[in-house]
Amino acid sequence: MSQPSSIQRRFPWHILFFLAPGLLIYVTFSVYPLLDTLWLGLFQEDETGQRFFAGISNYKTLLLDAAWSEPFWNALWNNTKFFLIHMLVQNPIGLFLAALLSSPRLRLSNTYRTLIFMPTMLSVVIIGFVWQLLLSPIWGISEGFLYSIGLGQYFDAWLGKESSALITLALISVWQFVGIPMMLIYAAMLSIPDDLIDASVVDGSSAWQTFWHVKLPLILPTIGMVSILTFVANFNAFELIYAVKGALAGPNFSTDIMGTLFYRTFFGFQLQSGSITMGAAVATLMFLIILVGVMLYLFVVQRRMKRFQL
Amino acid sequence: MISLPGLKHNTGKTLMTHAVLLTYTVIALFPILVIIVNAFKSRKAIFKDPLALPSLDSFSLAGFEQVLGRADFGLYFGNSMIVTLISLFFVLLFGAMAAWALTEYKFRGNLFLAVLIAMGIMIPIRLGTVSILNLMASLDLVNTLTALVLVYIAQGLPLAVFILSEFIRQVPKELKEAARCDNVSEYKIFFTIILPLIRPAMATVAVFTMIPIWNDLWFPLILAPGESTQTITLGVQQFIGQYVTDWNAVLSSLTLAIVPVLVLYVIFSRQLIRGLTSGAVK
Known part of the structure; x- marks a missing residue:
């Protein structure tokens, strides 16, 4: 004969039971480390390893002291180029392939999709080594291939040159991950109602006009999502550079991006010893960069697109 | 009058679509296949003719033996x-x-x-x-x-x-x-x-x-x-x-x-x- 109010006032153990395990692990190993990292960036260590509060002096060093700021701006600029190459090459190719795959009554569509997506499944490390071998002048397989199609004189040790190493690595990454924009955009195109496309065709639009004026505006939200996913993944990238070029991101730091800079700052390299607090400062800046990108997406891009869709 | 050329146009377009998708599929898979194929060849064959499939002469599992041993x-x-x-x-x-x-x-x-x-x-x-x-x-x-x-x-x-x-x-x-x-x-x-x-x-x-x-x-x-x-x-x-x-x-x-x-x-x-x-x- 318990009253409803007494049931409601009883402590909801079941909610705690469902939430606690996941939340506990998530907060302990994701939220807390991130907040602790932001906090650690405000400290420094003296010779004895004693930590003391230093305010923003790590950031001053990182952004203004030439010994630190040059690598930092170099990595940030390289990372920006890395991202722009993905935006300009990977996502348009993904869009193009998705548009082809969604042609009505296309046979083998599933097979193409499955096969083109295959490299995306493999580890970045493995893909890095695969291309390192394929582009190696020692093996000469790419050189031989270029000669066979009459472009042999253009072959170069692209991965070894300061001017071309970063672009080459970015293109390798594009090659591997083009499947992701392809899949996401393809799914979005499938969800466009057939009536809309039929109406456009009946009105006499060409396939190109239908794509440009009907399909593209409708998949803009997906393209926005693909862009922010690319942004976060690129400014968080590390494995490809580390596998192919090592932590020093050679030649002469020309392939250094934020991830490799973070790794070197934290763990040290050659003569410079690693620093926990400086590493935390670099991670904090990466966090801010990613945060700005995500906020921009949430509050500007997504909002405008929703309005457009209505 | 319009439908016939229209149909032809469509067949051509379908062929083009397949050609492009097939080309891209090859671009996506070829690099991986080259690696796998050459893993089964002797060192000499890897360098002499990297695009050839392993033959009776060139077939070798030396690489795998080394890897699994080390x-x-x-x-x-x-x-x-x-x-x-x-x-x-x-x-x-x-x-x-x-x-x-x-x-x-x-x-x-x-x-x-x-x-x-x-x-x-x-x-x-x-x-x-x-x-x-x-x-x-x-x-x-x-x-x-x-x-x-x-x-x-x-x-x-x-x-x-x-x-x-x-x-x-x-x-x-x-x-x-x-x-x-x-x-x-x-x-x-x-x-x-x-x-x-x-x-x-x-x-x-x-x-x-x-x-x-x-x-x-x-x-x-x-x-x-x-x-x-x-x-x-x-x-x-x-x-x-x-x-x-x-x-x-x-x-x-x-x-x-x-x-x-x-x-x-x-x-x-x-x-x-x-x-x-x-x-x-x-």
């Missing part, structure tokens, strides 16, 4: 399996439980927790590495697979909660109300009614969770670089770093890392791609 690939593979499967199990279980709690019950702090978890989808857990390493050191978990499992659960949960919440919301109210009228406990409702219903969504989550864990280099490199706890990705990276000049060994180790993934991919590709595309529509 590095414990079985162990690395096992480590990757253990870490991936255990992480996956807990991401699915804890993720579904949390998604259920957040979507089903009204309580103070519900929205705050939902946003806190959603933030994990966009903010990479890697940025907290400095503190994660400190934390693992103080828990005495450095160089254990447990450290990796804990981090990967934390990494996988946000997306799992997000996707599973979408599906749990679609479960008809009547089902739950009927059960509650029969005095079925909340625990039983979740484990016997909800969990079986959201199984298709679990497959999607499994795919998104598993691949990044299996392929990760960052956390194995930092949290568990010891010989006995190396995962396959780290093992291959270290091995190749050591034997760069031994082409047979390098090609074979890459092949050993690629082939199991490709086999699994071919088996599960249908499910995987369905998950990928259905998850994306949301």
Whole structure:
């Protein structure tokens, strides 16, 4: 004969039971480390390893002291180029392939999709080594291939040159991950109602006009999502550079991006010893960069697109 | 009058579409095939004619013998399996439980927790590495697979909660109300009614969770670089770093890392791609 109010006032153990395990692990190993990292960036260590509060002096060093700021701006600029190459090459190719795959009554569509997506499944490390071998002048397989199609004189040790190493690595990454924009955009195109496309065709639009004026505006939200996913993944990238070029991101730091800079700052390299607090400062800046990108997406891009869709 | 040329035009266009897609498929697969094919050739044949298939003359398993003799690939593979499967199990279980709690019950702090978890989808857990390493050191978990499992659960949960919440919301109210009228406990409702219903969504989550864990280099490199706890990705990276000049060994180790993934991919590709595309529509 318990009253409803007494049931409601009883402590909801079941909610705690469902939430606690996941939340506990998530907060302990994701939220807390991130907040602790932001906090650690405000400290420094003296010779004895004693930590003391230093305010923003790590950031001053990182952004203004030439010994630190040059690598930092170099990595940030390289990372920006890395991202722009993905935006300009990977996502348009993904869009193009998705548009082809969604042609009505296309046979083998599933097979193409499955096969083109295959490299995306493999580890970045493995893909890095695969291309390192394929582009190696020692093996000469790419050189031989270029000669066979009459472009042999253009072959170069692209991965070894300061001017071309970063672009080459970015293109390798594009090659591997083009499947992701392809899949996401393809799914979005499938969800466009057939009536809309039929109406456009009946009105006499060409396939190109239908794509440009009907399909593209409708998949803009997906393209926005693909862009922010690319942004976060690129400014968080590390494995490809580390596998192919090592932590020093050679030649002469020309392939250094934020991830490799973070790794070197934290763990040290050659003569410079690693620093926990400086590493935390670099991670904090990466966090801010990613945060700005995500906020921009949430509050500007997504909002405008929703309005457009209505 | 218009339809006939129109039809021809369409056939031409279809052919073009196939030509382009086929070309791109070759671009996507050829590099991987070259590596696998050459792993089965003698050193001389690798260099003399890299594009030829292995023949009776050039066939050689020397690379594989060297790799399996010098590095414990079985162990690395096992480590990757253990870490991936255990992480996956807990991401699915804890993720579904949390998604259920957040979507089903009204309580103070519900929205705050939902946003806190959603933030994990966009903010990479890697940025907290400095503190994660400190934390693992103080828990005495450095160089254990447990450290990796804990981090990967934390990494996988946000997306799992997000996707599973979408599906749990679609479960008809009547089902739950009927059960509650029969005095079925909340625990039983979740484990016997909800969990079986959201199984298709679990497959999607499994795919998104598993691949990044299996392929990760960052956390194995930092949290568990010891010989006995190396995962396959780290093992291959270290091995190749050591034997760069031994082409047979390098090609074979890459092949050993690629082939199991490709086999699994071919088996599960249908499910995987369905998950990928259905998850994306949301």
